[in-house]
Amino acid sequence: MTVMSAPFGLFQQHISLMHGWVPTTVQTLAAAALLVAVTGRRRRWLALAALFGVIAAAAAYWGIASNGLASEPAPRQLWAWVAASGVAVSVAALGWRAARWWRRGVSLLAVPLCLLSTALAVNAWVGYFPTLQNAWGQLTSGPLPDQTSRAAVTAQAAQVQAHHVLPARGSVVPVTISAAASGFKHRGELVYLPPAWFATSPPPKLPTVLMLGGEFNTPADWLRAGNAVNTVDAYAAAHHGNAPVLVFADSGGAFNNDTECVNGPRGNVADHLTKDVRPFMTAEFGVSSDAANWGIAGWSMGGTCAVNLTTMHPDLFSAFVDIAGDSAPNSGTKSQTINRLFGGNAATYAAWDPINVITKHGPYQGISAWFAINANTGNPATQPRNIPAAIGTAPLGYHAGTGRPSDQTTAANTLCALGTAHGIQCAVVAQPGKHDWPFAARVFATALPWLAGALHTPGVPAPTLPAAARSAADVPATGTTHGAETFTEAAGQ
Numbered sequence: 001m002t003v004m005s006a007p008f009g010l011f012q013q014h015i016s017l018m019h020g021w022v023p024t025t026v027q028t029l030a031a032a033a034l035l036v037a038v039t040g041r042r043r044r045w046l047a048l049a050a051l052f053g054v055i056a057a058a059a060a061y062w063g064i065a066s067n068g069l070a071s072e073p074a075p076r077q078l079w080a081w082v083a084a085s086g087v088a089v090s091v092a093a094l095g096w097r098a099a100r101w102w103r104r105g106v107s108l109l110a111v112p113l114c115l116l117s118t119a120l121a122v123n124a125w126v127g128y129f130p131t132l133q134n135a136w137g138q139l140t141s142g143p144l145p146d147q148t149s150r151a152a153v154t155a156q157a158a159q160v161q162a163h164h165v166l167p168a169r170g171s172v173v174p175v176t177i178s179a180a181a182s183g184f185k186h187r188g189e190l191v192y193l194p195p196a197w198f199a200t201s202p203p204p205k206l207p208t209v210l211m212l213g214g215e216f217n218t219p220a221d222w223l224r225a226g227n228a229v230n231t232v233d234a235y236a237a238a239h240h241g242n243a244p245v246l247v248f249a250d251s252g253g254a255f256n257n258d259t260e261c262v263n264g265p266r267g268n269v270a271d272h273l274t275k276d277v278r279p280f281m282t283a284e285f286g287v288s289s290d291a292a293n294w295g296i297a298g299w300s301m302g303g304t305c306a307v308n309l310t311t312m313h314p315d316l317f318s319a320f321v322d323i324a325g326d327s328a329p330n331s332g333t334k335s336q337t338i339n340r341l342f343g344g345n346a347a348t349y350a351a352w353d354p355i356n357v358i359t360k361h362g363p364y365q366g367i368s369a370w371f372a373i374n375a376n377t378g379n380p381a382t383q384p385r386n387i388p389a390a391i392g393t394a395p396l397g398y399h400a401g402t403g404r405p406s407d408q409t410t411a412a413n414t415l416c417a418l419g420t421a422h423g424i425q426c427a428v429v430a431q432p433g434k435h436d437w438p439f440a441a442r443v444f445a446t447a448l449p450w451l452a453g454a455l456h457t458p459g460v461p462a463p464t465l466p467a468a469a470r471s472a473a474d475v476p477a478t479g480t481t482h483g484a485e486t487f488t489e490a491a492g493q
Contacts (some may be wrong), residue, residue: 015132023120025133030113034084037107049090056086074125080119087116125436129225131449144220145229145353146172146192153193155491160198166241169233170194172223175284177249181275182268186250189219189277190231191285195241196458203286207244207455208318210273210309212251214300215258219248225437226299227338231445235452242459244295244452245287249277251305260329261305262352264341274316278464295319295455297447299440303331303408307369307415311357311424314367319454321447323372323440328353354415364423367453370465371412372443375430402444408435427465 015022038046057079092107123129132400146158148171160166171193179186197203211222222228228246236243251261251269259269282289294317298306303325310317329352331340342348350356359362416426431446433439 019324021306023117023124025170026080026113026120027117030081030084030110032086032115033106033110033113034091035229037088037103037110042348046091048094049087053083053086054235057083075121078118078121078125079143081114081121085111085114085118093174095459106416117188126193144172144190146170146222146233150175151199157198157201157203161201165340167198168193168195170197170229170236170243173453176278177276177280178317179272179276181279182271184253184267184269184276186253186267186272187219189250190223190245190248191281192232192248193237194243194245194283196236196243197285198244199241204458205286205288205293206242207280207452207457208287209246209451209455210294210296211246212261212273212296212298212302212305214302215252216255217252217302218255219250222248222299225441226444227441228444231441231448235448236333237344239452239459242457245281245285247277247281249273258301258331258340259338260301260331260341261308262341264348265343265405266341269305270309270312273305274313280390282334290317291316293455295321295451296323297323297444297451299323299437299443300435301330303372307354308352308357310367310369311354311364311419312352314361314364318366319368319370319451321370321372321451322412322415323443323446324374324408324435325411326407327414327461328355348450355418358418358424362422364419367424368463368465369416369419369424369426370447370450371416371426371428372447373409373412373428373430374434374439375432392394425465429466 023201038049050311052095060082061074061079088107088110092111093103146169150173153171153173156171158166173191173193175189177186177189194206197206211228212222213219213226228248232243232246249272251273252259253267253269260267261269261273263270278289278294281287287293291314296309296317296319298304298321300323301324305325306320306322307325308329310320315342329341329349330338331337334349338346338349339345342352412428416424416428420424429443429446431439431443433442449460450463452466
């Protein structure tokens with residue numbers, strides 16, 4: 001397959017789409033075009049256009065809030081650009097017949113510019129495309145980092161074993177995993193094989209990490225937006241080629257299908273991950289089947305999945321990294337979640353609530369967890385750690401507001417405290433950032449040494465959770481909770 005090359009090598013420069021000259025230039029042009037488009041228009045048309053803009057912004061706000069799609073409040077500029085897009089569309093439509101040709105042209109130009117500015121505002125909020133290079137690779141279906149074919153992997157393994165020289169980097173292989181056990185219709189998935197995997201035939205029984213993204217994500221997003229492959233390649237290079245195998249599984253089936261990794265009307269996702277993906281990995285790539293060698297790293301919705309899957313299946317998984325997940329499966333308010341994910345069955349929802357799962361299970365053995373939270377949501381040491389009584393009426397994943405802990409902060413502290421009481425070793429680690437992919441990427445890079453050790457990766461030091469490695473006198477009073485103690489963990493440490 002031929003892949004378009006980036007023109008003039010522009011996208012090799014990692015130009016930011018979240019800040020800097022690109023979003024500033026586009027949004028400046030959009031504002032200028034819209035200003036020219038509305039200048040000289042009749043007042044009644046402008047009033048009607050402004051009304052359309054307000055309606056568009058209100059509809060977008062309602063859609064996000066009612067469906068629990070946001071973990072942090074959207075920036076004000078997003079609502080401004082949604083309103084501007086509504087104004088631009090209405091001005092172009094209402095004033096078309098009365099306008100001169102050049103004003104028609106400017107009016108038409110203002111529409112895509114305002115829509116693009118809205119998209120850039122969304123991207124600055126969620127960090128889906130950190131750079132122009134990421135966006136280009138996604139839009140052109142360009143190759144993923146380290147991507148190769150199964151045939152190339154087989155050939156490379158034979159060469160490595162013949163010459164006894166490990167490759168400098170791992171390999172990413174697209175895979176097609178049967179859904180025979182789950183019946184879940186899923187998208188193509190991916191597997192990362194570290195250099196050590198190529199060393200022997202059959203391959204060594206390496207540990208495996210199930211990589212899960214959030215809602216509105218694809219299995220490849222951890223590789224593009226989350227920089228996971230470059231992170232694990234760097235780790236393997238520092239440990240003689242040793243690193244866990246990573247499987248980038250599909251937890252949605254579609255871009256807009258919020259499943260929370262449960263079995264329900266939106267698909268039997270839990271069964272897919274535990275009964276399809278896991279056996280496939282042991283059969284096709286020879287990884288260890290022992291629960292002590294299996295972990296999960298999940299971002300946003302994927303973090304919620306990591307908690308649920310591990311606590312419900314300690315016979316399959318032994319360690320997880322929950323990056324800004326919720327306290328329970330979340331698809332809007334509690335009542336909306338019960339209807340959307342569990343067909344209206346409150347008892348089934350309760351059975352998937354991690355608090356109920358952990359409490360019912362009783363003492364765990366050999367389970368450990370890293371809860372990652374946003375350090376910009378207030379001081380966890382001074383915030384309440386219990387789930388708010390109003391959680392049944394408020395959107396479960398919606399940010400509580402400036403100066404208050406996010407729902408994810410409250411969830412992490414609550415679940416870790418409960419887990420500690422039931423034998424789960426855990427830490428709540430705060431790092432700078434917000435609820436976006438750059439934050440997820442930094443957390444994964446920070447947590448990977450611990451996760452690799454917890455899963456008994458060959459040649460890797462024994463793991464130590466952050467709070468266990470430092471005393472309270474060594475750090476400020478905000479950040480990481482281990483049991484009842486709180487610590488700050490700097491990004492990248």
